[in-house]
Amino acid sequence: MVVAVFDSGFGGLSLLYEAMKKLEGCDFIYFADNENAPYGTKSIDEIKALSIDAVDFLASKADIIVIACNTATSAAVSDLREKFSIPIIGMEPAVNLGKDADGDILVIATPATIKGAKLNELLKKSNLNNKTHLLPMPKLVEFAQNMEFNSPNVKEYIKNQISKFNSKNISLLVLGCTHFNYFKDSFIDLMPNSKIVDGVDGTIRQIKRKIDELNSKGKNLDTKLLYYSSKKQKDINLITPFLSRLDKMAKI
Template identity: 45%
Template sequence: MDNMLKPIGFFDSGIGGISVLKETIKILPHEDYIYFGDSKNAPYGTKTTNEVKKLTFEAVNFLLSKDIKAIVIACNTATSAAIDDLRKFYKNIPIIGIEPALKPAVELKKRGKIIIMATPMTLSEKKFNNLMNSYKNDNDIEPLPCAGLVELIEQGLLEGEELNFYLKNKLQPYLNSNISSVVLGCTHYPFIKKELSKILNKDIEIIDGSLGTAKQLKRQLLKENILNPKLSLGKVEILNSLNDDNIIELSYKLLNYQ
């Protein structure tokens, strides 16, 4: 098959990467996509680096068997654990990762604390700490590990009392301080933006890395000259390691979720 016409592979530890796929479809509507979520092994954010690396390599091999032209690791935890090794191993295919959108938060130049909500593993990885250290001299950055939040979202809990209680509990220590922005450092978290904004002051910016990743993918496709030339809209196929129709149904629902 002509490289240009091949689909783009998307991978996440579950349904979270759908938030990145949504942004990508807006920017690259003529591409075909194969999305693979590993909900059977979710969450990744509480596993060891080696476990996450192994699962990510297995997922990438699975996507490569589908004859794709590029891969997006639409998972912050998998990116921080495995992206460098993946790029060394698979040199002939563009591999795009995602990281917490700290740079856009810093560039707002707003006074106050930048809170980074992410999984415990993302926050403990060297990759994230290097990113944070490059900004922390001039900014008040507060990492906030959110164990358990991915599980709620994987169950389809995107708003309501239980989620509100969880978020209030997490953010309670900061609600009376001056917060400039909240960075969503896990691709699952954009789906709970609505509930989050009920708790936060309305002038607090909520930022995620989806758009930056989508733009980077487009740059890579242009560089490799493999943008899909067709004028019709692309197709999306969603697969999941959980042999369960509900998770596929939820994935398609989230893809069209406003």
């Protein structure tokens, strides 16, 4: 069973990191469209075209494709499922986890995800519009792509954005972009009383269900991983610093 994980850049590694631990016997392909990152500030039509191009490249190489990008899921997943026969699993902000939140909910994401119909549908379905605040944080994607996780510029940017809200009233922070998982330590410092969630675990559960549905059991004892950057196969060691950062974030 080969699972291809696609993102606009290195954010989707946060899903790959957990998937490699929890999906035994699977091989993985990670596709980062770094030449076209970030997606979050592009138009819907641009995001659709780039997503179709990426999935077209991966379709012959995998059994399941995971769109580990909230922005691409919001803009393109319906079109992708219509165009391709391969199972495609999208990723969404975990706003449904806010049903039991005592206080307000803050969703941080890219501008495209914030403006997209998908997020608004999720909030309406969960009846959470009245207690949810939406905050675009596009610069975090750029910081993550450049492996700038702890610089003064990063900390100042996050502080300035989060300070637009009274953090004491926020009981749940939803990371609506996979790139944002690299900055959990900064969010915890600024919002120590808020629970922080993302869509990774929910997406992995969907992958597991699809694997079971396909009646496929992984038999590989050693997981294989290939890394592509905008269709060009690259040295897997290039993503090691990102995985190391995610390992650190998982332990806090």
